[in-house]
Amino acid sequence: MEGHSGLIGRMRDDDYESRSGSDNFDGVSGDDQDAGDDQPKRKRYHRHTPNQIQDLESFFKECPHPDEKQRLDLSKRLGLENKQVKFWFQNRRTQMKTQLERHENIMLRQENEKLRAENSMIKDAMSNPVCNSCGGPALPGQISFEEHQIRIENARLKDELSRIVALTNKFLGKPISSLSSPMALLPSNSGLELGIGMNRIGCSSNVGTPLPMGLDLGDGVLSTAPAMPGVRSPMGLLGNDAQLERSMFIELALAAMAELIKMAQPDSPLWIKSLDGEKEVLNHEEYARLFSPKPAGYATEATKDTGIVIINSLALVETLMDVNRWAEMFPSMIARAVPLDVITNGMGGTRNGALLLMHSEVQLLSPLVPVRQVRFLRFCKQHAEGVWAVVDVSVEIGQDAANAPFMTCRRLPSGCVVQDMPNGYSKVTWVEHWQYDESVVHQLYRPLLNSGIGFGAHRWIATLQRQCECLAILMSSSIASDDHTALSQAGKRSMLKLAQRMTSNFYSGVCASSARKWESLSVETLGDDMRVMTRKNVDDPGEPPGIVLSAATSVWMPVSRQRLFDFLRNEGLRSEWDILSNGGPMQEMVHIAKGQGHGNCVSLLRAGSVNANDGSMLILQETWTDSSCSVVVYAPVDVQSLNVVMSGGDSEYVALLPSGFAIVPDGQSSPGYGVVPNSSNGTIPKGGGGDDGGGSLLTVGFQILVNNLPTAKLTMESVDTVKNLISCTIQKIKGSLGVA
DNA sequence: ATGCTAATCCCTT
DNA sequence: AAGGGATTAGCAT
Structure with a gap:
């Protein structure tokens, strides 16, 4: 301790010495202050004018690394010294770097939080296991599998924690012990360390406990946490911003999926049957209560429809999750579909958990109705054997409305739930939910859109039925060429x-x-x-x-x-x-x-x-x-x-x-x-x-x-x-x- | 106290 | 010598 402070002190002294020794204007400025006389030549403290900074910033955006010539040019234009420009860029770059690192630090913390929550859930489930079938001893092989999982999880947690602690110390704590290993500081960081300790105890104490049978079913506790293999990249490899965006996307997709499932449920209070009992209308109050209130200034279009389609759930899911095949399935509706990003491709070779980002244009066949441009996520989830759901949601949702002031439409959680039927058909329930600016639509077509026929679920189902029937006919006639x-x-x-x-x-x-x-x-x-x-x-x-x-x-x-x-x-x-x-x-x-x-x-x-x-x-x-x-x-x-x-x-x-x-x-x-x-x-x-x-x-x-x-x-x-x-x-x- | 920025120091290429 | 990273001083919040 003493040695360190002494060292720092000495360094400072050295610095002052060198400054006062080499820099003469430091002394001069001191004189200035005393004399109350200002020399315009050099101010002791000075910031570049907002104008200069703005110019530098915009240049930096284009080119963070200007060469000699560019810098000279800038310095002339802005009336700065060549050196100043150079320093500015140098500083700006280091600033970027620290910001980046800080951001990463935050991300790591979040990640850690999630992992800890997940782990404590596992631990919890294991400490009071429920065997829902026989109550007898479980297979030893599976025990060791579970245990293995936990061990891996803990090792990863520990590794990440030490990284975080190291980073935290680097940025937050004064590097008093910069020479010693960051791990040496751990005991002082009680909260985090305790978490780990508990987990480890939980793990070791679990050796030999019965298998938690209720836990590892595909759709159980585990999948409620946004645990997507492949998303969690090796720490630090994926850029902070991208990772932040991805985790936002994942959360949005999960919320959208939950909403779709609720909306698609038969006899849900979210829908009100009309008098003839055939048409269902969204219950806006209930929707606002459960999800989000209706924004002013937009027309809402919410429809639901169910139909039997001659395609099995797997094939339909594959079609929906492939942008090109999707567009081919709905050619009269999808004018254009562009894949933007594959956030996850699905788990275990299936489309379960797959999450795509895409842009598309949805059209109605008239020049009086502008195409609807949407950038949206498409998320696929298997809910049971032969039951799948695919949900779409505009990515503007969940962000500030201020970020997209020129939006003319957006797609609220929409999509379909597909359930296999015994004969190769499947039952498809479609929910379609839009908000759009009605003023861009010609008067002639407003009633059509209002009625939900224009862009509604019914049209998707009808198109799907027609297209699948066509495929089926082509397949059958290729066998019996009659x-x-x-x-x-x-x-x-x-x-x-x-x-x-x-x-x-x-x-x-x-x-x-x-x-x-x-x-x-x-x-x-x-x-x-x-x-x-x-x-x-x-x-x-x-x-x-x-x-x-x-x-x-x-x-x-x-x-x-x-x-x-x-x-x-x-x-x-x-x-x-x-x-x-x-x-x-x-x-x-x-x-x-x-x-x-x-x-x-x-x-x-x-x-x-x-x-x-x-x-x-x-x-x-x-x-x-x-x-x-x-x-x-x-x-x-x-x-x-x-x-x-x-x-x-x-x-x-x-x-x-x-x-x-x-x-x-x-x-x-x-x-x-x-x-x-x-x-x-x-x-x-x-x-x-x-x-x-x-x-x-x-x-x-x-x-x-x-x-x-x-x-x-x-x-x-x-x-x-x-x-x-x-x-x-x-x-x-x-x-x-x-x-x- | 903490953050931001211009400037300096010091090391690598 | 040039450039970049680390560090600091001076001010702002």
Whole structure:
């Protein structure tokens, strides 16, 4: 002790000596003070002006390590000495470092807390074991396994503790005994040390005690703590900030999962049955009581639905946890999905515990409803054999609202609970919960969104059912090839792939998602609710080269969805609205079924009029309908390319531009509409196809080539042409349906 | 007391 | 000699 202080004292003395010896202005400034005279040349204490600091800071952000030249430049610009700039950067760097270390220290402490809590839980459970089966002595092998686990745990705890103590001393305590080992200080640090001691005692005293049978079941006490293998990185390897963020994510995911489970529970007080007993509405009071109150200024959309889907839980979970496969499963809903981070990949080779961060755009097929951009976590958990849950939650949730002032929507805990059924089907309960800024949605679509049909659980379930049915049909028909088309399996697959591309390109033109790069044109021409966009295609073989113009709009139609859909997909009535028909009916050449009803298929159409010139063009068309939406998309394709595709060749190089329609109910019809629970994959008697007598919203989208030179300039005439095309088409449809 | 910052000291490359 | 880490003095909270 004495020796140390003596040493320090001496060092200080030395320092003062050297300072007073070498630095003359120290003495001068002392004189200054005495004389009350200030020399502007050098102040004894001085801080750089806020301006200078700001400049330095911003430079530091770009480049924390400027070279000689950059520093000289800065010093000139800021009126500082070259040396000062150098020192500033040096100091800034060391400051960063200490902050970093301090942060890490905090993280280590937290980690330690968690471990201790977990450990004391284990210890607790072991000290009064409950054998719930026989009460007899447990298997010796398992005892030693348990014991082993505890020992490992304790060793890790001890190791981490010593690290923390070392760090703590380094930063907090004065390094009085900097020469001695940090461990020597342990006895003074009573609280922490006691914890360890107790744990060790608990461990050793447990040798030979009966096995705690109730404890190690997969879903027991252990999994309630956020214990995720792989997340707990070797200490210090993972950066503090990243680790802080991760632990926040984990907590958010766990809370979201708990919320989803509560929301998905049948007969939960969180939902109120409507009068007809079919639709359920969120009980906002109960929700606010259990979770969080509703923020002002946002519309809420909470829906729940259950359906039977022809897929097993494992396959569905795999699909949901793979960003690309997920987007492929819901192509009409997911415009774009980008994986951002894999926080955990799951435990023991399963998806249980997997946690992903991703960004996605969710769309409704209309230019009048902007895509919903969300950055969210997706967390998967197995709740029992054959029972899984996957929950999504926006990552803005749980953070300051002030951090995301420009948010137009967010997704509250949403997702599904999947339960295997005996026959390869599974029962899926979906909960969908959004908050969004209603002002960005066109008036025409607000009722639809309010009713929950637009983005609600029902739509997810319906899409899932339709897609899984399609997969099932394709699988079965590949075994029993009973279809009348003379198409090979490979040809069929290529055709479907081409149709898939066509359809999703249609979606992108209608919704302007960022999945494809569109350049939007003067939107406010006449406020005519039409979205016109353009893109230059130079090297995408899937589209004709040149300038492509996309136009889309949505209108209300006093006709049921079913009627509109049946009309538009009727090739015999094609000439009533489609200029490609050359004035006559069309014929279906090829039909590939994608669903049980006739409405879900990919087909090839030929314009009927016997015109030698038309022989080179066919119409590729995809139609689908489910209880939330109906779509007809088509594109002219040249025969030679199609022949290649039909014989199983690559469809990537077939150039096409899609046009078509999307139809949704207007949302103002009978309240139960569209939220009718689907009892199975069969149709619902109550006008399941949408024939509820109400009106519908029709979206029309065209993509046309206005110039086959990518370098050409777009003319206003082309824009007018495509706009005219759309409004004429709408007029013709109205006329044919007698509602003009 | 504790934290922050400009400046210095001292060691490594 | 240049640069970086450790340390300190002077002030602010």
